[in-house]
Amino acid sequence: MLGPLPFVGHHIFLVDTAGGDSAKVGGRGLDFTMTARAPVFVVAVVDDDQGILQSLECLLESADYRVRLFVSSGALLESGCLLQIDCLISDVDMPGTDGFQLVRLVRAARPQLPIILITGYPDRLTRLPALGGSNPRLFTKPFQGHELLEAVSEALQSSR
């Protein structure tokens, strides 16, 4: 009820669960050839809520993406894997560096990286702040899983 307490976000926390499933995916010949041809994209997810992180991991893995989870912006920036990801999904309202600040920081290093934002407070965002580039797509919690996946797929297509 008290909301996220300030100190939680400062711990560095990194979960990397991607990879384990890629062998299972190719159960049948057709699938195997498809996955073998298509490159495996890596999607990073940043959210201070563990439940949201795990659900997005599940969703993205159901679409055969490799997923990396981070509980704060700091965790992503300090992990050193910013250059290895193909798409970023980030929460807006987080303690410490929030989603908008993260977008600016990430764009400084990787201007072309597709970014998708999610927020639990759509009414607070009457207008987006200047983020140094085109505005990322913004999803409101709760969102439709297939819509998010379509957005990820489109973003990856256009960035190629």
Added chain:
Amino acid sequence: MLNPDAAVPLEQQFVLSNLAPGRAQKRLAAGVVIGLLVALYLITGPLSGIQLGTVNAFVAVYATAMFVTDSVTAVLLYAQFSILRSRAILVIASGYLFTAFIVVLYVLAFPGVLAPNALIGGVQTAAWLYVTWHTVFPLFVIVYALTKDEDPAKRLWHGKTSTAILWSIAWTAALAAAAGFVFARGNAELPRIMVDPTRFGPNWPYLVGAPIVTVCTVAIAVLWLRRRSVLDLWLMVVMCLYLVEVPLSYYPAPMRFSMGWYAVRVVGFVSSSLLLSVLLYEITALYAQLLGAVRGQRRERQARLLTGDAVAASMAHEMRQPLTAMITTADAGFRFLDRDAPNLDRAKEAFRRIAADGHRAGALVGSIRGNFKSDVTQRESFDLNELVQEALSLGSSELQRHRILVEAEQNRQLPAVTGNRVQLQQVLLNLIMNAVDAMAPKSEPRVLTVRSEPCEDGRVKVSVADTGPGIAPTDVENMFNPLFTTKSDGMGMGLSICRAIIEAHDSRLWFTPNTPRGAVFHFTLQATRPTPAIA
């Protein structure tokens, strides 16, 4: 002397005739009486040689002023009666109305004011009216003092107050009219007070002085024995003024338009306007108090409404997270099942997660209930020292990061306290984190002091003090309003929710300035047992 709290119902303690006089009022009353005695000495002694002229118009002016002040006092007292329904107030209101009527007759009967001789009656009439006025009013006061403390059944008027007031006015007018009639008609037969229109006769001390002194003394005695309210106090002073009129009228010169006689008129006017001034002052003061109370109540209510909104908003956000997770995981589960070769393991895992998130949402609902329904079953007895240590260790990384010195002495004399341990830990942690945030931008020594000490009323007070910039006077009012924050990244919910938790524990959260700088937040908790716990 009666206990004011026992005799007066709570909601009527703010009515003047029930209000106990303060120290300042008592001193002022004593000052008036002492000043009067000094004036009496000066007029009968050093100033007695001064000769004053006969100014008939003075009598008219004096009487008009007396009439106005006494009528207004009577109206105010009748208004008090209609609120309180106390017969005693009705009696004293009638007394003031009676003097207002009598003073009209007095000026009509005074020789040389409205006509060369008295307009009504003869030479003796005005003097007898003066005696009536100065003996009957004290009688009203005595009746007031004797009836005011009767048991409520007899003391209070049960009929319509307007009827009572009309009857009181009618009877008072009739009494005054009867007095006027008797003394006007009986001018020749009545014992002679006046030798001629200006000089008092040798009977004056027995016919005028003695009766007035007797009733006034009795009135003062009865009031003194039953003194309780502001009204009682000032009626005693009025009776003293009446008493002083007696020697002033006869010494140094037993005649009208002497120094003493003029002084008596002044004293009479003072006594008439005294209670009126006190009533008006008290009414204004009470009105100001009332206004302040209403404003305070309105502010409090607004803050509470906002707190309710904030709780709803934060609840909505807290619930949104597990719901989002559940929906997203369900979508993922469908996708695993929808494949040409359904991935049952992943689908099962998704279901497990949905269930876990459902439980999480359920726990949230439970904690909301616990927070705001002051769930007694979740209360336990615990050691406050431990709680403080836990909260400090939870915040230790932040405290170390900002190099904040922590002073938290363990108080072994502290009794165990009762409350919802988890909630109170959240409150403490929140206050500690606020203190950290307040001190973080400062370069001066940063000291966080957490102190807990037993209070006299069987409670334990916890204080969290910082050496930050303190609370700006402009922020004081908004401090506990939800959504108020001085932090750029804060939601502002912290303090308002802390307060909600503390209030659910039948206590309050407040703050004071810290010396030389900073702020101290305090709250109290109920000790489990009044005796200190064994350490």
